Amino acid sequence: MLEMIKKQKLSLKQACLHFHLSSESLIVTWQKRFNESGLAGLQPRKKGRALMKKSEHEPNKRKPKSAKEPLSREEELLKENEYLRAENALLKKLHALVKADQKRK
Numbered sequence: 002m003l004e005m006i007k008k009q010k011l012s013l014k015q016a017c018l019h020f021h022l023s024s025e026s027l028i029v030t031w032q033k034r035f036n037e038s039g040l041a042g043l044q045p046r047k048k049g050r051a052l053m054k055k056s057e058h059e060p061n062k063r064k065p066k067s068a069k070e071p072l073s074r075e076e077e078l079l080k081e082n083e084y085l086r087a088e089n090a091l092l093k094k095l096h097a098l099v100k101a102d103q104k105r106k
Contacts (some may be wrong), residue, residue: 006016015023022028034042
């Protein structure tokens with residue numbers, strides 16, 4: 002295709018019309034890739050971010066689970082209190098949403 006454009010001395014617009022291309026920049030990009038890498042530069046490229054390679058020397062970033070000491074009674078109650086507060090807030094929000102939905106109807 003690039004050779005044909007040179008032989009027939011087509012302008013970028015004429016080449017786009019002849020080859021049914023949407024943009025002149027495609028031809029310019031292809032020409033640049035061909036000049037830099039030859040035919041290999043015109044091969045399709047993978048899209049997206051490259052995958053990270055796992056290093057054999059890099060340890061896993063997760064912390065190993067350690068045998069924790071049992072929680073004290075006070076810590077258990079604080080944890081339960083926190084859970085119940087979150088549950089209460091969720092139920093209040095659900096109730097408000099149901100009420101608002103009933104008002105709309």
